[in-house]
Amino acid sequence: MQADKLPTFFEQLNLQLTEAPNEVRRLFHGRGRRFEGLEQLTCDWVQGQLIVAIFKQVDELFIETLKQGLATLSESDLWQHKQGKSIVVQHRYADGAPSEVVLGELESQPVVHESGLKYQLNIGRNQNFGLFLDMRYGRDWVKENSKHKNVLNLFAYTCGFSVAAIAGGADQVVNVDMSKGSLAKGRENHKLNQHNINQVKFLGYDIFRSWGKIKKMGRYDLIVIDPPSFQKGSFALTKDYKRILRKLPELLAEGGEVIACVNSPQVTSQFLIDGMKEEAPALSFIERLDNPPEFEDTDPEASLKVLRFK
Template sequence: MQASQLPIFFEHITLQLEKSSQEVRRLFHGRGRKFEGLEQITCDWVDGQLLVNLFKQADDDFLTQLKQGLLELTNQTVWRDVEGKTIVLQHRYDDGAPSEILVGDLNSKPVVVESGLKYQLDIGRNQNFGLFLDMRYGRNWVRENAKHKNVLNLFAYTCGFSVAAIAGGADQVVNVDMAKASLSKGRDNHRLNDHNLNQVKFLAHDIFKSWGKIKKSGPYELIIIDPPSFQKGSFALTKDYKKILRRLPDLLVAGGQVLACVNSPQVDCDFLINSMKEEAPQLNFVQRLKNPPEFEDIDEQASLKVLEFSY
């Protein structure tokens, strides 16, 4: 990373803060490789807190200028206008992703708002804080397409899609994820939005060993598939994704929809489109959803891919 490029970073952050609402947002996305010399840095706005993430070890000059610039930001009018409170620098490349609090006191469990819906985050303890911000348009799409539907949410994590679906009038959402702790946070997210938990199921199961339980709550009008790119011992993208796709015809009603997602730069849209043709040819590709503009990537095929299919 190049210290000489940091003025671009600060100029971009200041501009985005001036335009920002109080909703959670990515302010700077170096990982999209649109900013030369800043490819390993991101910045998020989280409930009055600026979270800066480094994904690669930087030299002392870069770190010194970065910290100095962040401290100077707190003296600007824009920082007061947005009621900024805290600045945190997280070293994502290091074991445990340690955080440095540069300004203020960290609220590690803020409740944030996205598209009018509330989510509980958990900052600092893990690399991911509980909501993938690049999936905002995907959650919005689910909200707009869930009315009166029975929804299956595979790899549910903290149930962001589920919250969006219930907010959009879904009759039921079935969330499946191996991690009980993540599903517990998902339950809390529904409570934050005053949702009726009788409409939501939380299945802490290995998807590949639980098709019987999953089918029992079907058939479904909408299925969401948003797996990790790789999870040691439980999911390998190119091998295991196809195992899910071949199950879809048995789970869907006629006219049902599927939102299939993949966030690995190693595969492009054709991986999902061709895999669907092979494993579930009854489903037709409809469209790829756009990503939020703040996540612009020099190679759109390397960025998040969210594809709609119909049965």
């Protein structure tokens, strides 16, 4: 990346911060490749905290120019108006993705708002802080389309889809994820929103070894599939996704719907469309949900794909 391109970063940052609602929000998405020389840089607004992530090692000039610009921002009227508290630079390319606090004090477990719902994040220790911001419209769709439904949330992570579904009036959500720690955070997210936990199940299992348990709680009116692109020893997207699609006919209720997601730049929407035709031909492709505008990409097929089938 190029230090002489950073004025573009700060121009966009000021513009987006000015317009940002009082919610968690992506402010700069260099990975959409719309800003030459800044392709490995992102910036998120975490309601008072600015989290700048660098995805590829850069030279000292870039770091110093970035920090100087962030210091200037922290002295601006805009920063005061937005009640900015801290600025963190996360080195995502480095082992452990270390975070460097360049202003104020990091609040590592803030509670943030999105579309009227609350989520607790975990900043500074992991590559991901507990809520994928590009999935906002997906969570909104689930919230708007879950009333009185039995919902299955595969690869649930911290249960963002589950929170949205219960908020939208779902009768039950079954969350499945190998990480019991992530599911515990999901339980806390439901509690933050004062949801009835009796309506929510948390299954800390390997999905491929647990179809029997999953089937017992079906059939499902809505199934959400949002896997990682790769998880060592447990999931490889292009190899394992079809194994899930194959199970859909025996899990879905009549008239049921599927939200199938993929977030690998190497895998296109057509992979899911063709895979569904092959493994679950009774399901028809309906639409691809939009991504939030702040995640615009020069190649839409390289960004998050959220596809709806029925």
